[in-house]
Amino acid sequence: GNSVTQMEGPVTLSEEAFLTINCTYTATGYPSLFWYVQYPGEGLQLLLKATKADDKGSNKGFEATYRKETTSFHLEKGSVQVSDSAVYFCALTPASGGSYIPTFGRGTSLIVHP
């Protein structure tokens, strides 16, 4: 079946540090890949997505590149802010099968200190 593996958290950084959150997946074909963010007390919201190999999704300074050869979709940001403190979820939706039920990773908590 499909699966998504994220690095364990929490990730603790100082403001303006570089961020990487690793995500690898298992799926057949070319799934669509997503990063969602969950701020405290809220539901998940889309951060960025990529739908085919070598696509780069970007939003709010965050980026992730769809790497088919390594089945990865790592999230990066060059300079984090305190306001980026949240839980980040990597997810995929299968390309075939008809049901398009997403698979989510366990989430990675990011804590950014001033």
Place this chain on the structure above:
Amino acid sequence: DAGVIQSPRHEVTEMGQEVTLRCKPISGHNSLFWYRQTMMRGLELLIYFNNNVPIDDSGMPEDRFSAKMPNASFSTLKIQPSEPRDSAVYFCASSSSGRADQTQYFGPGTRLLVL
């Protein structure tokens, strides 16, 4: 657009009571998902509806849980009887179906505490 609407936002009940959670998806979306989030198990898919029809309910933990979608703008998740281990945050999400690249839009969640 108002987004996905869930009610109540918080629910505190006693073991054995019936609990009903409500969801209004985004207008025009025809896929609806119910999730449960806990520290122990993370985000779990409970049930998925497409065009108001339950497609996959394999994540529903047991017969105490039931979900309905009587029309395109309303869904309920019912727990009867409730137990302390049901305490969690329950999310409803909706999306346009038919393509793998569709974003899921989550509601703010219902925080359930069963005493």
